[in-house]
Amino acid sequence: MSASVTTNENITGKTVFIKMTLSAWDTYNARVNKLINTLSDEQLSAETAPGRNSGIYLLGHLIAVSDSLFPILGFGERLYPQLDKIFLESPDKSGLEIPSITELKEYWNKVNTKLTDHIIQMPEDEWFSRHNNVSEADFAKEPHRNKLNIIINRTNHTSYHLGQLIYLAKKED
Amino acid sequence: MSASVTTNENITGKTVFIKMTLSAWDTYNARVNKLINTLSDEQLSAETAPGRNSGIYLLGHLIAVSDSLFPILGFGERLYPQLDKIFLESPDKSGLEIPSITELKEYWNKVNTKLTDHIIQMPEDEWFSRHNNVSEADFAKEPHRNKLNIIINRTNHTSYHLGQLIYLAKKED
Numbered sequence: 001m002s003a004s005v006t007t008n009e010n011i012t013g014k015t016v017f018i019k020m021t022l023s024a025w026d027t028y029n030a031r032v033n034k035l036i037n038t039l040s041d042e043q044l045s046a047e048t049a050p051g052r053n054s055g056i057y058l059l060g061h062l063i064a065v066s067d068s069l070f071p072i073l074g075f076g077e078r079l080y081p082q083l084d085k086i087f088l089e090s091p092d093k094s095g096l097e098i099p100s101i102t103e104l105k106e107y108w109n110k111v112n113t114k115l116t117d118h119i120i121q122m123p124e125d126e127w128f129s130r131h132n133n134v135s136e137a138d139f140a141k142e143p144h145r146n147k148l149n150i151i152i153n154r155t156n157h158t159s160y161h162l163g164q165l166i167y168l169a170k171k172e173d
Numbered sequence: 174m175s176a177s178v179t180t181n182e183n184i185t186g187k188t189v190f191i192k193m194t195l196s197a198w199d200t201y202n203a204r205v206n207k208l209i210n211t212l213s214d215e216q217l218s219a220e221t222a223p224g225r226n227s228g229i230y231l232l233g234h235l236i237a238v239s240d241s242l243f244p245i246l247g248f249g250e251r252l253y254p255q256l257d258k259i260f261l262e263s264p265d266k267s268g269l270e271i272p273s274i275t276e277l278k279e280y281w282n283k284v285n286t287k288l289t290d291h292i293i294q295m296p297e298d299e300w301f302s303r304h305n306n307v308s309e310a311d312f313a314k315e316p317h318r319n320k321l322n323i324i325i326n327r328t329n330h331t332s333y334h335l336g337q338l339i340y341l342a343k344k345e346d
Contacts, residue, residue, distance in 0.1 A: 013301065017190045019317045024325050049222035049340045128189065144192045152197050152325070156332040163336035167222045 014124050018148065022119065025151050028158045029112055032062065032165065036108070039168050041101050048164040053092045055168045058161050059104050060087035065157060066111045072132050073147050075118040080107050122147075187297050194324050195292065201331045202285055205235065205338065209281070212341055214274050221337040226265045228341045231334050232277050233260035238330060239284050245305050246320050248291040253280050295320075 036044065036059060044055040053061075064083040070076055086096045099107070127148040130139040139145055209217065209232060217228040226234075237256040243249055259269045272280070300321040303312040312318055 013186055013190070016301065016317050016319070017186075017321075020319075020322045020325055023317065024329055028329060049225075051344055052222075052340060128186065144189050144196065146189070146193075149193045152193055156197060156201060156329055159329040159333040160336035163333035164340070167225060167337070171224055 014128070018124060018127055021148050021151050021155075025155045025158075028155050028162060032158060032162055033108075033112075035162070035165055035169065036105060043168045044101055046168055048167045053164065055165055056098065056101060056104065057087065057092035058165055059101075059108065060098065062158060062161060063104060063107050063111055064088050065154065066115060067107075069115060069150065069154065070118075072150055073118070073122075074132060075115070079111055079114065083107070187301070191297060191300055191321065194321050194328075198324050198328045198331075201328050201335060205331060205335055206281075206285075208335070208338055208342065209278060216341045217274055219341055221340045226337065228338055229271065229274060229277065230260065230265035231338055232274075232281065233271065235331060235334060236277060236280050236284055237261050238327065239288060240280075242288060242323065242327065243291075245323055246291070246295075247305060248288070252284055252287065256280070 036055075039055065044059065047054050048058065060083055063080065064087040067078045067080050067083065070078050083099075086094070086098055090096055098104075128143075128146045130136065131145065131147045131150050133150075134142075134145045209228075212228065217232065220227050221231065233256055236253065237260040240251045240253050240256065243251050256272075259267070259271055263269055271277075301316075301319045303309065304318065304320045304323050306323075307315070307318045
């Protein structure tokens with residue numbers, strides 16, 4: 001809209017902050033990616049600790065959570081809504097039929113690729129707008145509950161489960 | 174969409190970014206805090222998974238990492254530099270003498286209380302300045318490597334280990 005010194009500073013601040021947030025998001029997704037491509041199917045099927053969630057369940061869980069970003073961030077329809085029942089609403093070993101590891105890895109890649117396509121096209125100001133899980137009234141009171149904040153929270157969620165998934169790898173990790 | 178005063182937007186923008194970042198930091202520290210105050214000493218002394226880091230080691234590790242923020246963010250001297258050798262430079266079960274659980278909990282609280290004192294006094298613009306682990310030349314090229322970015326990264330580090338510490342709790346978690 002208007003160009004001024006203030007606007008430039010404003011743009012720089014926003015650009016930098018978006019970069020900080022998206023860099024962390026990319027870093028943790030890349031770490032999950034690297035790990036799941038290093039683990040054998042047998043390792044991924046094992047429990048991360050005795051009686052705890054399996055690798056395959058946590059992978060499905062991360063896919064479902066990332067897939068839910070499409071409607072929350074206004075990116076359109078979800079790719080795999082059928083995963084919610086298995087990986088969000090039910091615990092591990094629920095007896096529900098689950099996709100194969102090959103399918104889950106494919107879903108993980110597709111969700112991330114398509115999310116990235118939307119993320120890189122997002123206009124800067126839109127990151128600071130309301131996400132679709134918060135009402136207009138609440139957002140007016142709490143302007144930090146914006147779309148970029150969702151990415152901050154989901155990055156922490158990914159790193160929380162990455163800390164568990166790493167236990168599937170050999171001991172040197 | 175709506176036209177608003179650029180300067181106000183700028184101020185609001187910075188305030189909002191800082192709040193987003195610090196809220197996540199506080200949330201994860203509070204979750205660690207709640208967990209370590211719920212666990213018995215026996216639980217905290219156990220391994221988070223067979224052959225993996227113990228709760229007490231991870232707690233010491235988180236304290237050492239948070240304590241290192243004082244010099245990195247320009248908040249002054251560290252409180253417990255002696256923890257580095259045990260919890261950053263050596264693995265768990267190194268044979269080094271470690272503080273008691275009571276002492277570690279006290280250190281954890283002191284580090285967090287003193288960090289918060291500095292954090293709430295930090296002028297807004299200073300969050301976007303260079304932190305002390307990056308050179309001026311590198312910062313000129315990579316302005317996202319600022320003090321607030323350290324908080325984003327450390328929050329992800331805390332949540333990574335919280336995902337492991339939670340395995341010390343009973344199974345419903």
